[in-house]
Amino acid sequence: MALSIEDIKKVAHLARIEVSDSDAATTLSKLTGILGLIEQMQAVDTTGIVPMSHSQDLSQRLREDVVTKTNLRDEFQKNAPALGNGSTEQAVSGGLYLVPKVIE
Amino acid sequence: MINNSLKQLGDMLQAKKISSVELTQAFMARISQYNPSINAYISLNEDKTFTQAKAADAQIAAGNITPLTGIPFAQKDIFCAKGWPTTCGSKMLENFIAPYDAHIISQFDAVGAVNLGKTNMDEFAMGSSNETSYFGGVKNPWSFDRVPGGSSGGSAAAVAARLCAAATGTDTGGSIRQPASLCGLTGLKPTYGVVSRFGMIAFASSLDQAGPMAKSAEDCALMMNVMAGFDERDSTSLNRAKEDYTKDLNKPYLNKPLTGLKVGLPKEFFAEGLDASVGKVIETAIAEYKKLGAEIVEISLPNTGLSIPVYYVLAPAEASSNLSRYDGVRYGHRAAEYTDLMDMYNKSRAEGFGAEVKRRILIGTYVLSAGYYDAYYLKAQQIRRLIAQDFTEAFKKCDVIMGPAAPSTAFKAGEKVDDPVAMYLQDIYTISTNLAGLPGMSLPAGFAQSDDGKALPVGLQIIGNYFDEARMLNVAHQYQQVTDWHVQTPDLSLLEGKA
Numbered sequence: 305m306a307l308s309i310e311d312i313k314k315v316a317h318l319a320r321i322e323v324s325d326s327d328a329a330t331t332l333s334k335l336t337g338i339l340g341l342i343e344q345m346q347a348v349d350t351t352g353i354v355p356m357s358h359s360q361d362l363s364q365r366l367r368e369d370v371v372t373k374t375n376l377r378d379e380f381q382k383n384a385p386a387l388g389n390g391s392t393e394q395a396v397s398g399g400l401y402l403v404p405k406v407i408e
Numbered sequence: 409m410i411n412n413s414l415k416q417l418g419d420m421l422q423a424k425k426i427s428s429v430e431l432t433q434a435f436m437a438r439i440s441q442y443n444p445s446i447n448a449y450i451s452l453n454e455d456k457t458f459t460q461a462k463a464a465d466a467q468i469a470a471g472n473i474t475p476l477t478g479i480p481f482a483q484k485d486i487f488c489a490k491g492w493p494t495t496c497g498s499k500m501l502e503n504f505i506a507p508y509d510a511h512i513i514s515q516f517d518a519v520g521a522v523n524l525g526k527t528n529m530d531e532f533a534m535g536s537s538n539e540t541s542y543f544g545g546v547k548n549p550w551s552f553d554r555v556p557g558g559s560s561g562g563s564a565a566a567v568a569a570r571l572c573a574a575a576t577g578t579d580t581g582g583s584i585r586q587p588a589s590l591c592g593l594t595g596l597k598p599t600y601g602v603v604s605r606f607g608m609i610a611f612a613s614s615l616d617q618a619g620p621m622a623k624s625a626e627d628c629a630l631m632m633n634v635m636a637g638f639d640e641r642d643s644t645s646l647n648r649a650k651e652d653y654t655k656d657l658n659k660p661y662l663n664k665p666l667t668g669l670k671v672g673l674p675k676e677f678f679a680e681g682l683d684a685s686v687g688k689v690i691e692t693a694i695a696e697y698k699k700l701g702a703e704i705v706e707i708s709l710p711n712t713g714l715s716i717p718v719y720y721v722l723a724p725a726e727a728s729s730n731l732s733r734y735d736g737v738r739y740g741h742r743a744a745e746y747t748d749l750m751d752m753y754n755k756s757r758a759e760g761f762g763a764e765v766k767r768r769i770l771i772g773t774y775v776l777s778a779g780y781y782d783a784y785y786l787k788a789q790q791i792r793r794l795i796a797q798d799f800t801e802a803f804k805k806c807d808v809i810m811g812p813a814a815p816s817t818a819f820k821a822g823e824k825v826d827d828p829v830a831m832y833l834q835d836i837y838t839i840s841t842n843l844a845g846l847p848g849m850s851l852p853a854g855f856a857q858s859d860d861g862k863a864l865p866v867g868l869q870i871i872g873n874y875f876d877e878a879r880m881l882n883v884a885h886q887y888q889q890v891t892d893w894h895v896q897t898p899d900l901s902l903l904e905g906k907a
Contacts, residue, residue: 319757320753320757321757321770322757334767337828338829340829342784344714345717348787348794353794355789356789356792359846360600382505383504384739385503388746389744389746403752
């Protein structure tokens, strides 16, 4: 199936990656090449084959519901990015992370 | 000293012929001399490194030595190491300082090994040439205008140039074995689940596996003893009894070292696409195995060609999900200018990720999007099972499988950068083992002459059945007892910018 510029824009939106108009054309040609490679799969008859998600078909292990992690909030907040839009301050305040206002 | 095996270094440290600080200094001196042009390391921290070396010397003085105590290793920059920058080769994580240790980092620390620094890699381990790294390409020590392979290119170059005693790598589709092949090293990707993924930055979680990159099979075995083992913090870590990977290295056989070993040669690994010069080296290595007593069996892995299409659905699908965490909110790159939350996400991710990573996220998003799931993701998972079944059938006829690790020797920097599909074909012989979850390794098997007259390393791949790492290491070790390819070293005297 041939990809279009609109497809690229739609997928880029879903992936939350800004793609400029000029980049979209380059991306289209590269992704078309990769999808061409992937298309080889369609020639294979896979009727009745059980999909494989884990090499040894193991299911998720369960553990006791106990606290295993220590609180590293201060440690983690040291990695917060700069706020942006003119501010080089870290995007944290009172143990919270700062993002643009989302509720009016 | 820099060429000594881990075993020899351990013996020297135990006999107090050398201290860990002296050994660390020797590697640090080489790093200062050669790393500015090779670019194998992304970050170094002499204070942290020498603190560990001094602690190791104290541990040795107290008579508390283990095989890797005091030995300096390089760690791929995909592993979180507390207090160290951990970038995964990306601008996205350029300023990220790991707040905790990956499981394997704590394992190395626990035995008193020394961390020399974090090695360069393709961005988020996506690449086969180290050229997608935000921190620049890495020179192949065997030919400076060529790539070291990838994604563990920095680790491979660091070991080949003797800028560390050995290094760690990770392998999602060949990222340990292909660079090991291109740089003349011995590298092992264990069975999926043998080494914990905790603290290892995720690319494709159902395929990612860490392993050793070293000078010999014996070195890899010693590292596996430290790296492997159950870890509750990785939900796919396998709860198995602790194993000694050195136990079979010298396993005695009847009258020849490998008498009775059945070696399967998949005809698909010797078909079109394999460079003739590489094929010749592999054939010579197989002949050597016959002399050691091995019996050659022809086998078939009919779905080998499908492994690349399947991988480029599954790996990008998993990556698109794993990399959704990089949103510029809590850590990682945040755009300097943005209008609202959506714009902040879109710009932070557009700026923080490089071209190849973005391509894979977009492919992954596409194949998982509504209406395409069955045609791509489900189909790929079904063919994944067919690929795994090929190996199950093959292992009924042989003990190990052998073939090339990569279709060519090291290629020139820039040669495949604009052609992702050509780059992806580098992993044609390695990807199927990741899909099946099997262990695979590459070991030096000789050299092939390039068009411009350079002698470039060729790696022989050994694929084993599940949990057969000790046997594979034995098979590799016996070959390394009768050949000297693994002890050859590159000539660095022509490196520009050499002090």
